[in-house]
Amino acid sequence: MRTKDFAYWLFLAPVLIALTLVVVVPMLLGVYYSFTSWNGITTGEFVGFQNYIDLLKDERFLDSLWFTTKFSVVSVILINFIGLSLALIVTSRIKSSNLLRTTFFMPNLIGGLILGFIWQFIFIKVFASVGEMVGMESLQVWLSTTETGFWGLVILMSWQMAGYIMVIYIAYLQGLPKELLEASEIDGASSFQRFRYIVFPLVAPAFTVSMFLTLSNTFKLYDQNLSLTGGGPYNSTEMVAMEIFNTAFVQNTFAYAQAKAIIFFVIVAIVALFQVYWNKRREVEM
Amino acid sequence: MAKLLMEQLTKTYDNKAKAVENFNLTVEDEEFIVFVGPSGCGKSTTLRMIAGLEDISSGTFSIDGKKMNEVEPKDRDIAMVFQNYALYPHMTVYENMAFSLKLKKMPKAEIKERVRNAAEILGLMDYLNRKPKALSGGQRQRVALGRAIVRDAKLFLMDEPLSNLDSKLRVQMRTEISKLHQRLKTTTIYVTHDQTEAMTMATRIVIMKDGVIQQVGTPKEVYDQPDNVFVAGFIGSPAMNFFNGRIEGNYFVMGQTKLLIPDSALPNGLDNLEVIIGLRPEHITHKPDKDQSTVEVNLDVVELMGSEYMVYATLEGRSFVGRVDANLNLSAGTVFAMAFEMDKARFFDPTTEKRIK
Numbered sequence: 001m002r003t004k005d006f007a008y009w010l011f012l013a014p015v016l017i018a019l020t021l022v023v024v025v026p027m028l029l030g031v032y033y034s035f036t037s038w039n040g041i042t043t044g045e046f047v048g049f050q051n052y053i054d055l056l057k058d059e060r061f062l063d064s065l066w067f068t069t070k071f072s073v074v075s076v077i078l079i080n081f082i083g084l085s086l087a088l089i090v091t092s093r094i095k096s097s098n099l100l101r102t103t104f105f106m107p108n109l110i111g112g113l114i115l116g117f118i119w120q121f122i123f124i125k126v127f128a129s130v131g132e133m134v135g136m137e138s139l140q141v142w143l144s145t146t147e148t149g150f151w152g153l154v155i156l157m158s159w160q161m162a163g164y165i166m167v168i169y170i171a172y173l174q175g176l177p178k179e180l181l182e183a184s185e186i187d188g189a190s191s192f193q194r195f196r197y198i199v200f201p202l203v204a205p206a207f208t209v210s211m212f213l214t215l216s217n218t219f220k221l222y223d224q225n226l227s228l229t230g231g232g233p234y235n236s237t238e239m240v241a242m243e244i245f246n247t248a249f250v251q252n253t254f255a256y257a258q259a260k261a262i263i264f265f266v267i268v269a270i271v272a273l274f275q276v277y278w279n280k281r282r283e284v285e286m
Numbered sequence: 287m288a289k290l291l292m293e294q295l296t297k298t299y300d301n302k303a304k305a306v307e308n309f310n311l312t313v314e315d316e317e318f319i320v321f322v323g324p325s326g327c328g329k330s331t332t333l334r335m336i337a338g339l340e341d342i343s344s345g346t347f348s349i350d351g352k353k354m355n356e357v358e359p360k361d362r363d364i365a366m367v368f369q370n371y372a373l374y375p376h377m378t379v380y381e382n383m384a385f386s387l388k389l390k391k392m393p394k395a396e397i398k399e400r401v402r403n404a405a406e407i408l409g410l411m412d413y414l415n416r417k418p419k420a421l422s423g424g425q426r427q428r429v430a431l432g433r434a435i436v437r438d439a440k441l442f443l444m445d446e447p448l449s450n451l452d453s454k455l456r457v458q459m460r461t462e463i464s465k466l467h468q469r470l471k472t473t474t475i476y477v478t479h480d481q482t483e484a485m486t487m488a489t490r491i492v493i494m495k496d497g498v499i500q501q502v503g504t505p506k507e508v509y510d511q512p513d514n515v516f517v518a519g520f521i522g523s524p525a526m527n528f529f530n531g532r533i534e535g536n537y538f539v540m541g542q543t544k545l546l547i548p549d550s551a552l553p554n555g556l557d558n559l560e561v562i563i564g565l566r567p568e569h570i571t572h573k574p575d576k577d578q579s580t581v582e583v584n585l586d587v588v589e590l591m592g593s594e595y596m597v598y599a600t601l602e603g604r605s606f607v608g609r610v611d612a613n614l615n616l617s618a619g620t621v622f623a624m625a626f627e628m629d630k631a632r633f634f635d636p637t638t639e640k641r642i643k
Contacts, residue, residue, distance in 0.1 A: 179370060180374060183366070183368060197374075202376060
């Protein structure tokens with residue numbers, strides 16, 4: 001192949017230029033700024049690794065990182081579990097499965113901010129009223145504690161993403177050769193055994209994709225966090241993306257925020273790549 | 287070992303289309319039954335009803351006197367081989383074969399013994415730790431067979447198991463399956479669209495068309511005594527030749543051609559009636575002496591098969607094929623005398639297409 005052709009580069013040029021302008025250059029600039037005392041207006045002086053040393057001692061940042069990790073682990077498990085369950089339901093021989101598919105997917109079409117406000121209303125007003133009616137005090141204090149804030153976020157995220165993940169699982173489930181399931185039926189497998197020994201191992205590629213999407217989405221969550229809890233109470237439900245935003249735009253320490261962002265990027269990249277590598281090994285070629 | 291009874295089996299789909307209609311068949315223990323017919327004739331649907339993968343719309347199916355209509359496939363004690371093998375891609379050959387036994391919670395030692403036995407019969411001992419992807423088509427087919435035989439099931443069902451193999455391998459596997467049946471004696475139902483497979487393997491053949499059984503009989507019966515034009519044309523390769531004409535006295539008349547039919551071969555009461563006669567290629571041949579059943583024809587195509595020629599020619603606007611000994615020197619475009627062995631002719635009614643006996 002004559003890859004050095006002028007035409008070859010001409011066709012690539014739009015993407016290369018766009019990518020360079022909006023991804024590569026800001027990324028490199030960002031790395032550079034993280035070593036300075038940039039405040040958003042003046043670049044400031046070169047401070048070496050000072051920002052990185054500082055953030056290791058920054059409790060608010062470390063807390064948000066820990067909170068985000070917990071949130072991601074729980075959400076990833078829950079979203080994938082719900083997504084796969086929904087996919088199994090709508091691919092089984094039930095009537096109205098098309099209607100159900102649409103319904104389950106709908107939350108994903110609503111923007112994160114609005115979704116946050118909707119759920120805020122549900123958690124604060126609806127839960128409280130129900131709690132009052134049935135006399136359960138635990139329902140009346142939602143989002144006012146770290147605990148309920150955490151689960152509030154998890155519920156919101158699962159509700160939004162499960163339908164999306166469901167679509168991915170549906171695609172893989174429908175791609176399973178029908179004969180394999182029939183063969184297992186004749187081999188004497190009950191529906192649970194069929195799922196356990198045949199379906200589950202064979203939809204492994206769907207796990208790779210879904211885990212990657214859910215992991216990166218939950219780690220980078222911002223707007224739902226903003227509109228549902230706003231990081232409260234006392235910043236205890238503040239996730240990394242929001243913490244970085246606040247560092248930059250509330251405290252105006254841009255360089256420091258940039259250093260956090262770089263660390264955050266590295267963590268997300270490592271986790272996501274490791275996950276893909278690990279899951280890929282379980283996949284089977286048909 | 288099992289005796290099967292199918293009574294008025296019918297499969298109707300939601301759109302009222304009937305895939306199988308009034309299927310009646312008794313299968314004796316140890317029989318090797320082949321369902322054969324063109325695509326869409328309902329043979330696979332019938333097999334799937336027997337397997338329990340397809341609901342039976344009406345009629346009954348029973349194994350050893352026990353009604354099976356509502357019994358789950360896993361409880362029917364059957365084993366099935368699929369057209370595209372349906373091997374579990376994430377399991378090794380051993381695991382594939384052991385899967386059903388494992389589900390039955392059979393002791394590990396016994397599973398091992400059974401799998402090894404089957405593997406030995408099928409020559410799979412060296413491949414037990416391989417995944418299906420690393421096997422050739424023939425080996426995969428053997429694993430699929432192995433998965434069926436470890437079960438020690440009452441009934442084997444095979445859905446076009448050889449159609450994904452190349453022709454040489456197909457012939458080889460055909461004999462292996464036949465040998466396997468002789469050895470295990472398990473009642474088997476085998477579906478194919480290939481009449482050669484049906485002829486070579488079956489104890490009895492069931493020929494189907496449009497969801498209806500056309501004839502049931504031994505390979506010899508269906509070949510020699512076909513019930514109708516469809517069966518006569520479907521069984522045998524090259525297919526039987528058909529000629530439309532009229533019986534006048536002892537002659538079959540077709541345009542300008544008159545062929546003498548021996549008294550013994552002519553059914554009664556056909557005088558002055560339109561008929562279709564069927565003659566197999568081996569009955570249109572060459573005879574040194576001309577007689578009243580010899581016709582001179584122009585040879586369109588001559589195919590040398592080694593020991594014989596297949597000669598394609600046209601008579602009264604109808605093309606036909608005959609077989610001639612390879613010792614003669616033939617070439618296309620020449621005029622040649624072909625003898626029609628009218629004592630071997632089969633007579634069919636042109637309206638019902640049924641055979642006149």
